[in-house]
Amino acid sequence: MRPELNPGRYVFTAVPGGETPAGVTPVATVAEREGMTLVLPESEAVAVGLAYDYVAGWITLRVHSALDAVGLTAAVSLALTDAGVSCNVVAGYHHDHLFVPYARAEEAVQVLEALAAESR
Template sequence: MAGERDLTKLLSGMRPVLNAGRYVYATVAGEAPAGVAPVVTVREPEGLTLVVRQEEADAAGLPYEYVAGWITLRVHSALEAVGLTAAVAQALAQAGLSCNVVAGFHHDHLFVPYERAEEAVGLLEALAEGAGE
């Protein structure tokens, strides 16, 4: 099934959901340590970035600074779709919320400050409602 490309349909069909748990960004020189199952990895020249459950990072002794809530936009967005990330980032930025976006094959995933994650979901639901009008 092809992903959606129409921005109005993407926004109105976002159906954001807050995944359970606290997630952190950590970095390691080689591979992820045993017992750590990252939900996202990014290999950079400086090391391997891991987005992992906070309790896994703590158990593995991984240092981190940012604790996030993980929001999944349940609309199946096409990787070549234009404007979804910008619209979401703008709505959250207007509320003073940082947002780290990761595109999966089927969905976009947002990592926002944990203590404001539910607020972020509400803002995204309002954005979706406004797009559908």
């Protein structure tokens, strides 16, 4: 596993009705009963007037893990929990993606690099 911090600041926001506003390119979406959750660059949310209250750093775990693999998310979550870093996980087809508090993103990468080193 090789954690990679993507550049930028990302936010979670929600739009009713499931319509993604023009001018935004979410990196992740989740359809919920209450509306569509969007994860997108903070600058895009600001530009179109979307409210948010959580600013995150986006970490991609550069390891191809099967969608039915057991334990990776638990190990990552435990390591970050032990460091006191909150984490929101989004599973992609090729990689897992973590959204952690922006101010602690570099620290989270260090925690994950240490976890990867222990696993070798």
